[in-house]
Amino acid sequence: MDKRDTVFLKQQAKRVRIEILKMLTEAGSGHTGGSLSAADVVTALYFCKMRHRPDVPNWRERDRFILSKGHAAPLLYVVLALTGYFDISVLKTLRKIGSPLQGHPCSKTLLGVEISTGSLGQGLSVSNGIAIGLKIDNLNSRVYCLLGDGETQEGQVWEAAMTAAHYKLDNVCAIIDLNGLQIDGPVSKVKAIEPVASKWSAFGWNVIDIDGHDMEAILNAFDEAETVKGRPSAILARTVKGKGVSFFEGKVEYHGIAPTRDELEMALKELDGNG
Amino acid sequence: MAMGEIVKDTREGQQSIVGKSMATRDAYGEALLELGKKRDNIVVLDADLSGSTKTGKFAKAFPDRFYNIGIAEQDMIGTASGLALSGKIPFASTFAVFETGRAWEQIRQTVCYSNLNVKLIASHGGITVGEDGASHQSTEDIALMRVLPNMTVIVPSDGYETTQVINVIANFYGPVYVRLGRAKVPAVMPAEYEFKIGKAYPFHIGRDANIVAMGIMVSIAIEAAKILKDAGIDAGVINMSTVKPLDTETLLNAARSCRLIVTAEEHSIIGGLGSAVSEFLSENFPVQVRRIGIKDSFGCSGKPEELLKLYGLTADDIVETVKEELKK
Numbered sequence: 001m002d003k004r005d006t007v008f009l010k011q012q013a014k015r016v017r018i019e020i021l022k023m024l025t026e027a028g029s030g031h032t033g034g035s036l037s038a039a040d041v042v043t044a045l046y047f048c049k050m051r052h053r054p055d056v057p058n059w060r061e062r063d064r065f066i067l068s069k070g071h072a073a074p075l076l077y078v079v080l081a082l083t084g085y086f087d088i089s090v091l092k093t094l095r096k097i098g099s100p101l102q103g104h105p106c107s108k109t110l111l112g113v114e115i116s117t118g119s120l121g122q123g124l125s126v127s128n129g130i131a132i133g134l135k136i137d138n139l140n141s142r143v144y145c146l147l148g149d150g151e152t153q154e155g156q157v158w159e160a161a162m163t164a165a166h167y168k169l170d171n172v173c174a175i176i177d178l179n180g181l182q183i184d185g186p187v188s189k190v191k192a193i194e195p196v197a198s199k200w201s202a203f204g205w206n207v208i209d210i211d212g213h214d215m216e217a218i219l220n221a222f223d224e225a226e227t228v229k230g231r232p233s234a235i236l237a238r239t240v241k242g243k244g245v246s247f248f249e250g251k252v253e254y255h256g257i258a259p260t261r262d263e264l265e266m267a268l269k270e271l272d273g274n275g
Numbered sequence: 276m277a278m279g280e281i282v283k284d285t286r287e288g289q290q291s292i293v294g295k296s297m298a299t300r301d302a303y304g305e306a307l308l309e310l311g312k313k314r315d316n317i318v319v320l321d322a323d324l325s326g327s328t329k330t331g332k333f334a335k336a337f338p339d340r341f342y343n344i345g346i347a348e349q350d351m352i353g354t355a356s357g358l359a360l361s362g363k364i365p366f367a368s369t370f371a372v373f374e375t376g377r378a379w380e381q382i383r384q385t386v387c388y389s390n391l392n393v394k395l396i397a398s399h400g401g402i403t404v405g406e407d408g409a410s411h412q413s414t415e416d417i418a419l420m421r422v423l424p425n426m427t428v429i430v431p432s433d434g435y436e437t438t439q440v441i442n443v444i445a446n447f448y449g450p451v452y453v454r455l456g457r458a459k460v461p462a463v464m465p466a467e468y469e470f471k472i473g474k475a476y477p478f479h480i481g482r483d484a485n486i487v488a489m490g491i492m493v494s495i496a497i498e499a500a501k502i503l504k505d506a507g508i509d510a511g512v513i514n515m516s517t518v519k520p521l522d523t524e525t526l527l528n529a530a531r532s533c534r535l536i537v538t539a540e541e542h543s544i545i546g547g548l549g550s551a552v553s554e555f556l557s558e559n560f561p562v563q564v565r566r567i568g569i570k571d572s573f574g575c576s577g578k579p580e581e582l583l584k585l586y587g588l589t590a591d592d593i594v595e596t597v598k599e600e601l602k603k
Contacts, residue, residue: 130357163354
């Protein structure tokens with residue numbers, strides 16, 4: 001297969017969305033909106049951009065993915081399963097007692113999860129530490145860190161943003177999933193984070209502003225980030241929360257609840273129908 | 276991952292420190308420097324206090340393995356975690372109150388939950404920080420760290436023990452919190468002493484009472500035991516330098532030998548060594564326990580010795596408590 005085949009990647013993104021919805025419905029709880037909004041970006045990483053070996057999860061030269069917005073765990077679990085880290089049948093154990101698929105990612109229970117997350121604001125600092133370690137070891141692996149837009153209200157994110165710029169961590173690439181919604185409502189109403197681009201830019205980052213559902217734009221952004229030397233890159237992925245399922249899109253209520261069986265049926269019809 | 280050279284005898288080359296009065300933070304600075312010479316996977320982080328925490332010595336010798344994260348403790352813990360994930364052994368230092376308080380949830384979520392090999396070495400524990408006052412005096416850190424799963428908590432009593440602790444934990448996988456002090460402390464540990472995680476050191480087991488102490492309170496407890504001996508009371512002293520996991524065997528042995536256990540800590544009596552000892556004994560061998568420590572209050576400015584007196588942490592306070600309790 002052509003690794004940069006956007007038709008293939010769009011198909012994979014659809015599979016990812018279908019599996020996310022199925023596993024969430026089975027679990028009866030979990031974060032639907034933010035898993036769907038970031039599905040295209042994370043599919044591009046796991047199915048194309050990142051160098052990783054599902055058969056050797058701890059391969060020393062792998063690129064790392066840190067899910068700082070840990071509540072999008074279903075998305076991470078699906079791409080790990082679909083790329084071969086574990087059997088896809090495990091997905092239905094999400095959030096159940098004894099499952100390796102904890103409500104939020106746990107690195108002690110599931111190989112492929114780099115670090116346990118769920119408490120927001122911490123992933124970028126961890127990414128920086130890994131990136132420094134990679135530089136010490138002269139490895140050219142990259143570290144991708146996915147943050148939520150509401151998450152950037154956490155002060156630690158900006159501490160980490162300063163650290164990455166100060167230490168010139170050009171092997172760090174942050175992706176901000178700008179879906180515009182957080183639990184209590186629109187980010188702009190809860191506590192505005194705009195202007196996002198100039199904030200990251202002022203913190204010393206190379207900023208790439210894209211449509212986070214445009215596969216070509218996503219791949220180009222990752223490629224550009226890799227060529228920028230001497231400073232980290234932030235990809236501002238403008239997305240729609242709940243993307244792919246019309247009745248979830250832009251709905252704040254679907255931040256933290258799972259689809260019902262009826263909703264799942266309708267959603268699968270939509271996803272199968274629209275190409 | 277290469278673990279580097281394993282230090283077999285933690286006492287090796289440290290005989291010059293035996294019997295030397297020094298601040299435990301100074302011993303840390305020296306030990307870290309020596310460790311850095313032996314092992315290239317040791318990296319050090321600080322939050323703008325490298326002069327005070329004494330990581331500055333390592334920074335000067337190994338600038339490529341030292342990361343000043345600035346005044347950003349939460350970010351420091353996260354960055355240290357990432358370095359641990361890269362196979363390095365990060366030592367992250369700042370004042371105890373900021374390390375354990377400001378960054379507590381980062382330590383919980385990222386370090387302990389993922390069981391990362393991060394060493395948290397905090398200076399300025401307790402009230403003997405002195406003149407800076409309550410904002411900089413950590414009297415809750417042991418409680419905050421002890422409650423976390425996977426965490427090991429160590430409070431060395433003198434420079435010699437500190438040096439050994441640093442070498443031992445570099446060879447031990449997992450999160451460790453080490454509390455150090457600002458002020459100079461008398462040397463108490465003998466040359467033959469060998470520090471082991473989870474192993475207390477009984478100087479003597481008393482038949483009337485036993486004082487279980489950590490950190491600077493060990494030397495004060497020894498002083499108290501001498502005064503009590505002159506008064507005809509046989510009081511033992513146990514250096515419980517590992518607060519978690521607690522050496523329950525030594526503790527049980529001491530409790531069985533006497534009528535009274537006194538705990539002594541430069542920390543709140545809530546949640547620290549006194550709590551740990553009481554929790555264990557109340558379930559396993561109920562015996563009278565008295566806790567010497569900060570009694571649910573903040574510290575204040577003053578000279579270390581003035582503060583120890585004000586908060587009831589002197590040898591005389593221990594003596595009085597023992598006498599009072601044994602009279603009952």
